[in-house]
Amino acid sequence: MIRVEQLSKHFGSIKAVDGISFEVGDREKLILLGTSGCGKTTTLKMINRLIEPTSGNVFIDGKNIFDQSPEILRRGIGYVLQNNGLFPHYTVGENIAIVPQLLKWDGKRIEKRVAELMEKLHLSKDQLKAYPNELSGGEQQRVGLARALVADPPVLLMDEPFGALDNVTRSKIHAEFKALDELKRKTIIMVTHDVQEAFELGDRICLMDKGKIVQIGTPADLLFKPVNHFVQSFLKEQRLQLEFKAVRIKDIWGLLPHAKKTGDTGLNADITVWSGLENFKSQQADHLNITHENETRSVGFEQLITAFYKYQNGRAHE
Ligand SMILES: Nc1ncnc2c1ncn2[C@@H]1O[C@H](COP(=O)(O)OP(=O)(O)OP(=O)(O)O)[C@@H](O)[C@H]1O
Ligand SMILES: [Mg+2]
Structure with a gap:
């Protein structure tokens, strides 16, 4: 353009x-x-x-x-x-x-x-x-x-x-x-x-x-x-x-545990890790439903942080 x-x-x-x-x-x-x-x-x-x-x-x-x-x-x-x-x-x-x-x-x-x-x-x-x-x-x-x-x-x-x-x-x-x-x-x-x-x-x-x-x-x-x-x-x-703002949840999807699928759809995995963390706060929840390509996972706060650090480690060694 x-x-x-x-x-x-x-x-x-x-x-x-x-x-x-x-x-x-x-x-x-x-x-x-x-x-x-x-x-x-x-x-x-x-x-x-x-x-x-x-x-x-x-x-x-x-x-x-x-x-x-x-x-x-x-x-x-x-x-x-x-x-x-x-x-x-x-x-x-x-x-x-x-x-x-x-x-x-x-x-x-x-x-x-x-x-x-x-x-x-x-x-x-x-x-x-x-x-x-x-x-x-x-x-x-x-x-x-x-x-x-x-x-x-x-x-x-x-x-x-x-x-x-x-x-x-x-x-x-x-x-x-x-x-x-x-x-x-x-x-x-x-x-x-x-x-x-x-x-x-x-x-x-x-x-x-x-x-x-x-x-x-x-x-x-x-x-x-x-x-x-x-x-x-x-x-x-x-x-x-x-x-946290540069990485999207879909980027670390493979590093998140395959927790039991729930029936509902949740937040779109397009959101950043930062905005995911903010959602834990605003919803006062210990788990969030997050959806990526028709799959919904229930993700805990610690699990999200852990997956993020794994991803970060991986990038550092590229
Ligand atoms: N009309 C002008 N005459 C002489 N020098 C100029 C003129 N306009 C800008 N400059 C110089 O050109 C440089 C770049 O200016 P510019 O306004 O593009 O910076 P900037 O990145 O927008 O800065 P800021 O974040 O402070 O707005 C500066 O060194 C400035 O002093
Ligand atoms: Mg300026």
Whole structure:
């Protein structure tokens, strides 16, 4: 869906982005991860031509973006700015309706689509006429997201969309983010410097440093097959929690005991080990029913942890 080739941006002697190449598949969620100043925002802004590159090419859906006018290009790309970027003197409704107004949708259609998104993003109707400074940080982020989604673009670029939130609000929004049907259909490039967020939301992660890509791969690739010491140390502090998030229960299915099958279906084995562990807590259960390919097993907390450690040991010796 998106192909970036040897893309560079130099500001004088600063190589903000230095010859990066990557691809993002249709409906894939790619996370640009890295410390402050490594070139994440610059990369994102070159993809919607808010910044013109020094050299390199970008193709979206096979078309070179430099063969189109930036205005036409941006119609197919939703953009969520760092710190939401809402217009303070526009109401919530007006902020969300900016793109449809530009596209000259009729009033009824705009009203309907805005109402639909407000509902999907759990904003109340009363907030339609509110100004951004009358909303909480989390609500403002949702409005920013609604604004980016309103014309249903196939591609979404998100720059630290959850950056301003506390951890509790953040994990609540992460859960909503993953559940939202409109987002499942989109090809997304999202910037963050939060490793946990990258592991929770990304299909693949592109770890950057000093304008270059250090490693691009699935969360499990980065954890279990780091290309160098930089990758290893970047993930070191939170390693265990990240591993729980990078491994899915289906990955360790063969290591789980063949406990008696139960009649009911249970949780889908597609969930991560981390989310399995959370389910023990939220259901206050000592066993969970988990289903994989038409087989349901009753799995205990210890059994899940043991299988996970066996798997981890195996990966370490690959
Ligand atoms: N307009 C500009 N003029 C000069 N230098 C710039 C400009 N924009 C960015 N830079 C430099 O390019 C580098 C990359 O900036 P960029 O904003 O892409 O980083 P980032 O990874 O998004 O960082 P952060 O996590 O802090 O948002 C930085 O060193 C920055 O100072
Ligand atoms: Mg940035």
